[in-house]
Amino acid sequence: MSATTPxxxxxxxxxxxxxxxxxxxxxxxxxxxxxxxIHNGRVFGNLxxxxxxxxxxxxxxxxxxxxxxxxxxxxSVGAVMAIAGATAASLVSEGHHxxxxxxxxxxxxxxxxLWNGFLVxxxxxxxxxxxxxxxxxxxxxxxxITEGTILTFIDPGxxxxxxxxxxxxPTPILIWIALGAGAIFAVRRTALGMLIEAIxxxxxxxxxxxxxSRVLLICVYAMTGFCAALAxxxxxxDIKGADANNAGLWLELDAILAVVIGGNSLLGxxxxxxxxxxxxxxxxSVNSLILLSGMPPEFNLIIxxxxxxxxxxxxxxxxxxxxxxxxxxxxxxxxxxxxxxPVLTPKEDAQ
Amino acid sequence: xxxRTTLLASAVSLLPVAGMAADMTIGFSQIGSESGWxxxxxxxxxxxxxxxxxxxxxxxxxxxxxxxIKALRSFIAQGVDAILLAPVVATGWDQVLEEAQxxxxxxxxxxxxxxxxDDLYLTAxxxxxxxxxxxxxxWLVDEVAGEDCRIVELQGTTGSSPAIDRKTGFENAISGHxxxxxxRSQTGDFTRSQGKVVxxxxxxxxxxxxxxxxxxxxxxxxxGAIQAIKEAGLNPGEDILIVAIDAVPDAHLAIAQxxxxxxxxxxxxxxxxxxxxxxxxxxxxxxxxxxIQTESKLYxxxxxxxxxxxxxxxxxx
Numbered sequence: 001m002s003a004t005t006p007x008x009x010x011x012x013x014x015x016x017x018x019x020x021x022x023x024x025x026x027x028x029x030x031x032x033x034x035x036x037x038i039h040n041g042r043v044f045g046n047l048x049x050x051x052x053x054x055x056x057x058x059x060x061x062x063x064x065x066x067x068x069x070x071x072x073x074x075x076s077v078g079a080v081m082a083i084a085g086a087t088a089a090s091l092v093s094e095g096h097h098x099x100x101x102x103x104x105x106x107x108x109x110x111x112x113x114l115w116n117g118f119l120v121x122x123x124x125x126x127x128x129x130x131x132x133x134x135x136x137x138x139x140x141x142x143x144x145i146t147e148g149t150i151l152t153f154i155d156p157g158x159x160x161x162x163x164x165x166x167x168x169x170p171t172p173i174l175i176w177i178a179l180g181a182g183a184i185f186a187v188r189r190t191a192l193g194m195l196i197e198a199i200x201x202x203x204x205x206x207x208x209x210x211x212x213s214r215v216l217l218i219c220v221y222a223m224t225g226f227c228a229a230l231a232x233x234x235x236x237x238d239i240k241g242a243d244a245n246n247a248g249l250w251l252e253l254d255a256i257l258a259v260v261i262g263g264n265s266l267l268g269x270x271x272x273x274x275x276x277x278x279x280x281x282x283x284x285s286v287n288s289l290i291l292l293s294g295m296p297p298e299f300n301l302i303i304x305x306x307x308x309x310x311x312x313x314x315x316x317x318x319x320x321x322x323x324x325x326x327x328x329x330x331x332x333x334x335x336x337x338x339x340x341x342p343v344l345t346p347k348e349d350a351q
Numbered sequence: 352x353x354x355r356t357t358l359l360a361s362a363v364s365l366l367p368v369a370g371m372a373a374d375m376t377i378g379f380s381q382i383g384s385e386s387g388w389x390x391x392x393x394x395x396x397x398x399x400x401x402x403x404x405x406x407x408x409x410x411x412x413x414x415x416x417x418x419x420i421k422a423l424r425s426f427i428a429q430g431v432d433a434i435l436l437a438p439v440v441a442t443g444w445d446q447v448l449e450e451a452q453x454x455x456x457x458x459x460x461x462x463x464x465x466x467x468x469d470d471l472y473l474t475a476x477x478x479x480x481x482x483x484x485x486x487x488x489x490w491l492v493d494e495v496a497g498e499d500c501r502i503v504e505l506q507g508t509t510g511s512s513p514a515i516d517r518k519t520g521f522e523n524a525i526s527g528h529x530x531x532x533x534x535r536s537q538t539g540d541f542t543r544s545q546g547k548v549v550x551x552x553x554x555x556x557x558x559x560x561x562x563x564x565x566x567x568x569x570x571x572x573x574x575g576a577i578q579a580i581k582e583a584g585l586n587p588g589e590d591i592l593i594v595a596i597d598a599v600p601d602a603h604l605a606i607a608q609x610x611x612x613x614x615x616x617x618x619x620x621x622x623x624x625x626x627x628x629x630x631x632x633x634x635x636x637x638x639x640x641x642x643i644q645t646e647s648k649l650y651x652x653x654x655x656x657x658x659x660x661x662x663x664x665x666x667x668x
Contacts, residue, residue: 030556039584046555053548148384149668150543150571152601163582239543239575245385246542291552297509297538 008274015262015278018311022285023047030292042165046288048173054284055172056081056248058277059231060255061262062176062183063113063224065276068259070220071200071268072120072127076112077228077255079138081248084109084229085236086145089153098157106229112138113225117218135252142244152241162237172234176277179230183223184273193271196220200268258283261311282311375633376406377626378426379435383414387599388619390667392462396435396622403626416440423447427454433473433629435622437461448472459629461621473632474639476625478617480513483647484520486615487594490649491564492528494592494612500563503553504536505546505576507568514538517568517596534562539572546572550579559585564592570602570614577610588612598650600663607656616648619666 026033026046036045060077067074084105091101112134119130145151153159164171187193198206199213207213228248236242256266261279264271286307290300313319377400384390393409400407408431410422416439426434427450434451436458438444448471451458460475491500504521507514518536525531535553539546546567553562559580567573573595580587587593587610595602598616605611628639650656 032555042582044583046552049551049555053551148390149387150601163578235544239547239578241543243543246540246544288552291537291549292556294535294537294556296536297506300509300538 008272011263011272012275012278014315015275015282018261018314019278019282019285022282022289022307026285026289026292029289029294033292038168041168042170043168046292048170050281050284050288051173052170053287054280055176056231056235056251057254057258057283058176058280059179059227059234060224060251061258061276061280062180062273063220063227064252064255065259065262065264065271065273066183066187066196066220067127067224068256068264068266069196069200069268069271070217071203072217072221073256073266074113074116074131074221074224075128075252076116076131076134076138077224077231078248078250078252079135079142080109080112080225080228081232081235081251082142082242082244083112083138083145084232085242085247086142086151086244088158088233089151089236089242090145092153092155092158093151098155098161101155101158102161102233105233106226109225109227109229109232110222111225112228113222114218116225117221120221121214121217139244142242142247146242146244148244150241150243154240158233159237159240162234163240172238175230175234179227180273180277187273197269197271200271254283255280257308261308261315263315283308375404375433375629376408376429376431377433377435377629378408378410378422378429378431379622380410380412380419380422380426380437382412382419382437382439384411384667385414387668388597388617391619391663392437392621394667395619396461399620399622399626403630405626412439414439416443420444420447423451423458427451427456430454431456432633434458435461435625436472437621438463438465441466445471457629457632459625461625469641474625474628474641474643476621476628476643476645478645478647480516481520481523482644483596483615483617484517484522485524486520486647486649487517487566487596487613488521488524490594490613490615490651491566491592492525492531495530495563497530499530500592501532501534501557501561502564502566503550503557503562504533505539505549505565505567505572506536507538507541507572509538511541514541514568521566533566539567539575541569541571543571543575546575547579548575550576551583554579554583554585559583559590562591564594567593567595570595570597570599573611573614574601574605577605581610586610598648598659598663599668600660600666601668603650603656603660603663606650606652606654607660609652613649613651616646616650618645618648621645 033046036043036047064074087108088101088105091104092098116131116134119125120127161171166174195211195216198211199216203213232248235247258279259276261282262272262275264276286304290303379396381393382389397407412418412422419439423434424447434456438460444465445467448458448467452471457473459473462477464475464477506518534557537549539549565576567576573593577587580591585591593611594613596615596617598614602611602614624643624645628643631637
């Protein structure tokens, strides 16, 4: 379990290579992709956009990785984003300080997570059904809070969370990197990660081994709600308004996809938050590629699905094994050629 | 109230004598409240009915056709004088419209039309989406006055009829003017956040100084794009001309602040012309045309947008 640097690197190597390839595609369609300039005291460039626009999915996938590691899933994160954004917007527009609004939104998001955790861990409802409840009801709750309008606000403190910068770097980037690093530290430098994996692999035996799986499950769902709330506040702050209909719409699917691209199994067990975060960046790079390519919007979803399919096929164990066999046979004849395609190295042991 | 009356009066040019309609009961089957515009339409319809002394029975269908059909049957059973229907989908109305016809209750369609024989309803009051796009295009043609202009376009949700028609109308208006060219066009899904994200990519892919104008299929995307333009260190409304459609309150505010140049109104007052037609029909049997087109009014910095904003902000947008 002790994550030594080479083994971590080996674990995230496929994601790093895919990210590199997608970014190379970006450079191919738009040569200025890698340029980073300073405009009005903020860093400005397409790479920064990928990091910045990837923030909501990156935040969501931190919690989603943990939930999926317990063999669960959380479909409600998009709706929780809308609720949290609406809460923050309504609190500041009622004249509260922006820190109160932020804390209020995070508390409401965690509460939503606790509700999911209660349904899953105490009432033993299947996670996909339990969280579907809030996914459907959540947007209605958010609309009740905003009274059906886009609730706009002008509080500079709250806006800085989404559209502002700290030492020139957009705040959302710093937030997701900090939370991601904190979460990785918490699960890998303590036994927490191993306990979560134990629940995912076999909950009954983990309970027999003395793990309080009920409390841990509730905490994991609460954490997911917290991450979703933070993402919701960022999205609302970015457009200076809470859009209950559209904030976080379908982002639960992007978050699950990020976890899958990160090589985590939906059947629970071993997980890597770092790889999921790279998955989130891969998805955002694909989005960026679509926007920069200048293709008509009718092709957006087709391009995205083809690229995602290609990424998943390359990662699939069967293909990995096939390539391993091909490489082994060619290794017999021409040993030098093998190093030219590192992407094809099978990583079954690390998945 | 005074401001509101002034503006409504421009759309409802002839307010009929209140006494004439005093004992009329009208059923209104609304789709739901999926957007701010729809909420405003509901508010304005209620105001219109109230100002004419009409008893309006309101039914919110929550986006479901079956609820609308139920509401229509209930209106027919109650024996209302007329029915206003904002249909959620185009098909499947023939039977219930025939029932209304058998009960001799005229039906007026609001905002959208149906695929049914046109003798089944009295008239349809809708805006012309293609016309809205062409008003936007014509404004830009006049504004740049022959100078070269590279335009970026934020489309609505791909495949939706407002996106298709507003694009067509705009392209019709600028065709033949070789100085105008749409250089990038991408969907912003009618939302603020996507409008902002896509505008960011336009600014980088084209370079902010190479973009002369932005045409957005709705105001929300334009409001998002304005923020992206500001964050890129440019002045929206000056460095990049911005024209959009809908005339929601926030667009009036943006124009008043000089950050946006023009918006074309999709009026929420569909009920005014509809009730005018009904009152004329009941008074002396005047048959209205089968399609009443609402005005697509152009608002620019020449209008008092601050006043319009104050008037509109409480309509439920």
